[in-house]
Amino acid sequence: MHAEQRARTRDLLKSKGIDAALFAHRTSVTWLTGFAPAPQTGVSAAAGGPPLVWYADGRFTLLVMDSHLADAAAFGQEPDGAVAAYQGFSIDTALRGGPNLAALLNQTITGASVRAGKVGVEERDLPVALWYTVRERLPERVSLAAIDGWLDPLRMVKTPEELVKLMDNFALAGIGQAAARRAARVGQREIDVWAEAHSAIQRAAGQRVPLGNDCVVGYRQNNVGGWPLDYPIREHDSLIVDLSAIRYGYWSDGCATYYGGAPTERQAAMHRTVERALELGISLVRPGAVAGEIDRTLRRFIADAGYPVYRHHTGHGIGVTGHEAPRIVPYSAEIIEQDMVLMLEPGIYFPGETSVRLEDAVLVTATGARRLTHHDKSL
Amino acid sequence: MHAEQRARTRDLLKSKGIDAALFAHRTSVTWLTGFAPAPQTGVSAAAGGPPLVWYADGRFTLLVMDSHLADAAAFGQEPDGAVAAYQGFSIDTALRGGPNLAALLNQTITGASVRAGKVGVEERDLPVALWYTVRERLPERVSLAAIDGWLDPLRMVKTPEELVKLMDNFALAGIGQAAARRAARVGQREIDVWAEAHSAIQRAAGQRVPLGNDCVVGYRQNNVGGWPLDYPIREHDSLIVDLSAIRYGYWSDGCATYYGGAPTERQAAMHRTVERALELGISLVRPGAVAGEIDRTLRRFIADAGYPVYRHHTGHGIGVTGHEAPRIVPYSAEIIEQDMVLMLEPGIYFPGETSVRLEDAVLVTATGARRLTHHDKSL
Numbered sequence A, B: 001m002h003a004e005q006r007a008r009t010r011d012l013l014k015s016k017g018i019d020a021a022l023f024a025h026r027t028s029v030t031w032l033t034g035f036a037p038a039p040q041t042g043v044s045a046a047a048g049g050p051p052l053v054w055y056a057d058g059r060f061t062l063l064v065m066d067s068h069l070a071d072a073a074a075f076g077q078e079p080d081g082a083v084a085a086y087q088g089f090s091i092d093t094a095l096r097g098g099p100n101l102a103a104l105l106n107q108t109i110t111g112a113s114v115r116a117g118k119v120g121v122e123e124r125d126l127p128v129a130l131w132y133t134v135r136e137r138l139p140e141r142v143s144l145a146a147i148d149g150w151l152d153p154l155r156m157v158k159t160p161e162e163l164v165k166l167m168d169n170f171a172l173a174g175i176g177q178a179a180a181r182r183a184a185r186v187g188q189r190e191i192d193v194w195a196e197a198h199s200a201i202q203r204a205a206g207q208r209v210p211l212g213n214d215c216v217v218g219y220r221q222n223n224v225g226g227w228p229l230d231y232p233i234r235e236h237d238s239l240i241v242d243l244s245a246i247r248y249g250y251w252s253d254g255c256a257t258y259y260g261g262a263p264t265e266r267q268a269a270m271h272r273t274v275e276r277a278l279e280l281g282i283s284l285v286r287p288g289a290v291a292g293e294i295d296r297t298l299r300r301f302i303a304d305a306g307y308p309v310y311r312h313h314t315g316h317g318i319g320v321t322g323h324e325a326p327r328i329v330p331y332s333a334e335i336i337e338q339d340m341v342l343m344l345e346p347g348i349y350f351p352g353e354t355s356v357r358l359e360d361a362v363l364v365t366a367t368g369a370r371r372l373t374h375h376d377k378s379l
Helices: A003-015 A026-033 A066-077 A097-108 A128-137 A160-183 A190-205 A265-284 A291-304 B003-015 B026-033 B066-077 B097-108 B128-137 B160-183 B190-205 B265-284 B291-304
Strands: A020-023 A052-056 A059-065 A081-086 A118-121 A143-146 A211-217 A238-245 A255-259 A315-317 A324-328 A341-344 A347-350 A354-357 A360-364 A369-371 B020-023 B052-056 B059-065 B081-086 B118-121 B143-146 B211-217 B238-245 B255-259 B315-317 B324-328 B341-344 B347-350 B354-357 B360-364 B369-371
Touching (some): A003 A026, A003 A052, A026 A052, A026 A059, A052 A097, A059 A097, A066 A081, A081 A097, A097 A128, A118 A128, A128 B128, A160 A190, A160 A238, A160 A255, A190 A238, A190 B190, A238 A354, A255 A265, A255 A354, A265 A341, A265 A347, A265 A354, A291 A324, A324 A341, B003 B026, B003 B052, B020 B026, B026 B052, B026 B059, B052 B097, B059 B066, B059 B097, B066 B081, B081 B097, B160 B238, B190 B211, B255 B265, B255 B354, B265 B341, B265 B347, B265 B360
Parallel strands (some): A020 A118, B020 B118, B059 B081, B118 B143
Antiparallel strands (some): A052 A059, A211 A238, A238 A255, A315 A324, A315 A341, A341 A360, A347 A354, A360 A369, B052 B059, B211 B238, B238 B255, B315 B324, B315 B341, B347 B354, B360 B369
């Protein structure tokens, strides 16, 4: 489970002279271990801090609250993995998740490699209270280095295991899109369409599934994106529906545009232009392509068709976050590689009037791109 | 907006000799300012860290990412409030949320009171990367103090403004319970019931609403709680449905138990016992009552009725978190006060067989308790 991810990480840390490391970012923890706790609805008073991964002597230890132990247990079976848990909830004492996690971290920070070396820390996500523990536990001569973002480039190329998770989730988001297409009728509100899509996804998954991203009618001033509200769909309205179903700690994504009744000629022309832009984008994806060039080509295509050019990214990688490297944006010099998974999402927006966006996922193959999303984006 | 909360905080910090403070816990930020950003579906690559509140010279400054500025703006109108934003997302540069937030925090840490004094920091939630900024910005002679959990006791007594938010949300969760009661039929799965409840809540609210907590059939081994899965409801099954609708940054809560067809005699007897336990609990709530005594009385009632005693809390406060002080648990010496809002939730569980839990919210009045939840919990 995610052994390849840990092999890449081990190699990177070694090449940078890092002997041990503490990972505190939610995405690093999931990517390194496959651990994906149930979706949170808020801050748990019992939790002592984020799940952590401690790396030393080539081994990875996942630190979690006791209530997450069942979800984490599989990682403890990995040859280079271990799981340790601290007590969170109790009815017999005041909640002591914070001190309990600090104590567990203190116990965990061991190993020959940390007696004299360099220890990496994800500082942007490690709480100060836990950092004190790290600093106190390590000898003075050990130096600390910030390693925030170091895993980002390693996450770009997907493993077969990750592809399965992503493809499963793209199919799930597609079930939501089919429900949204059926529900998007005059008189229905954004939130009604959203609720239908979300229900269809959760029923199909047989479990709760957090859902992003956008569900907005064209006559909203910001018709690029936003959460669904109670705006009704009127005759000739456009409705952008951009759905990310999140499961196994992995995202999906995909966007379609639906209409209240028949689209107007103007909308149909916009829709066809965006369809062509998306196809053009997909045709440009191959190993060796430069992300910024794909971006610029699509923006030029939209401008040449006589439309205002969208202000958002042309696309992005996807994995344990919704938006990740490579970014398909104007300044990006990132090179596309085989086995990356990319989202492409050109659009045309007339604020307060109407808008259209279409989005697909592709897997980068040896010679081009294979579409991973199959929702109906037609007029 | 939340002026009373800030007055209490000002008094507390003054009494403790704290001249300035940095609040980093999500709940502190909402409670102090009323700021409640849209529900998150995951980690944003654009965010530089959590929203923060800096307190100095009697004034509170809310630090947020630019995309949250619209939601935060109202707080800037408060006489003792200000809002400052940093750039998060951009297509023109690499994402620099972290450094941008650190720079904004650096600029914000000013004021006569921090040139020589004592500064409080919520250390359990402040990322190390931002803590460096705090330490570097403050003169050596300024001492830092951990203030984690200091606001918890101040949050127990609700303001009229908070009561409105809570009561609105209890009504919303009640709409979900009514939908769940209708949906809980033989052949439907836990997730089907959940999806119906969630849809009803989101449609009624006209917006996305995160939903906790439990939806479990009695024949699951852990039938106390858990997320809904694809277990079908069979004839004579019990189904615990415990729903928290979260809006305005405030929680709600409430539990009912439904049955597949008619409940058995054993289930009916359990249900009536739990109903009586809940009524008993409510009758004990008044200013001056001791939380631990309410807890012990209800456990004794369940034991005296010949049932195994539940292992979870008897109840808890509610507000910007789902579970907060006062805790109604065996060891608690906390004294009930007027204007607290308490959840009470006795239950009876036979693992892998059947279970029942009923839960209501009450407002503590001058002489007793007034029920705030009105969902149908009858057999």
